[in-house]
Amino acid sequence: GQTGPEEAEDDEELPVEVKSFYYDEWDFRAADYKPRWCRVQERPQDEGSADYFDEALREHAALVNETRKQFELLKPEMFRKIKRLLDGEEFDLDAVIDYAIERKAGHSYTDKVYWRRNKVERDVAVAFLLDMSASTDEEIEKRKQKYQEEDNFDDDPRKYFQWLAKRRATQAIAPPKRIIDLEKESTVLFIKALETIGDSYGIYGFSGYGRDNVEFYVIKDLMEQFSDKVKKRIDKVAPIRSTRMGPAIRHATAKLDAYDAKVKILMLVSDGRPQDHGYGRDRTEKEYAIHDTKQALLEARRKGITPFALTVDKEGHDYLGQMCEDMGYEVVADIEHLPQRLPTLYRRLTE
Structure with missing residues (x-):
């Protein structure tokens, strides 16, 4: 059966800030787990500049304000009146009247004629898992062009060169955005929204190469408070290597499982299917990775x-339906809508 996280014995051989954990991996052909098959190496994200966070908020100022308004509606009333109690702060006038009427009529009556205010708290924790694979380095325009017909220049070279000059001028002013840039901007907006509502949250990225x-x-860890340190870490989020989703999901699950909250959400944001060295019989096989990821979600x-x-992968329906089945998933049709889509989805999940 699936074992929980097991801290590795070789931690002392690694830098102090790196912790290693072993997880089983699901082999769908054997219909069983490979014990202690993957080593997850947890480390703090490097720190850059806190300016990135503030600049992202400024760039999306209108969306930040709209999201804040939406999330403020989710805040529970701090106190809810609980009526018809044997003891409480004050008499419940309606209950007192009913009591008097029933008693005078000789009917059975209740002594529950008080009310008090109970504090109501929203108790939600979310782990936000960010794909930091090499493919997130792709420019958004190039990704879009994969799914669009080539521009129609009516075989007129002048139109083409006008278009090319305009594109180059735009890129000179603002470098083209990559998938990872939108993931980072979405993270900034997500954090801002969560800080508004007061939910507990952890922000994690994953990549790697091979099962070891x-x-x-x-x-930002679940137990950690938001700070400039968190802002600086977001700046340094960057594309790295492959996407072995199963163990990353299992590690995020272990963190949520150890955290005390009534409602727990795990949100995975990726740009494509799970893929890694040795994550299947060969590089072309896709089934093994999908089955292991599905098992981790289950x-x-x-x-x-x-x-x-x-996912921002337009081909995501092909594998997410199999990977998630009746669990929630969404393919974001336009990747540039990711920053506004993420908080909206979270709001729906926790309403």
């Missing part, structure tokens, strides 16, 4: 965690 080196980057759900997968 699944890299798990802590941008493990999360069995622990009372709601998993949700979000």
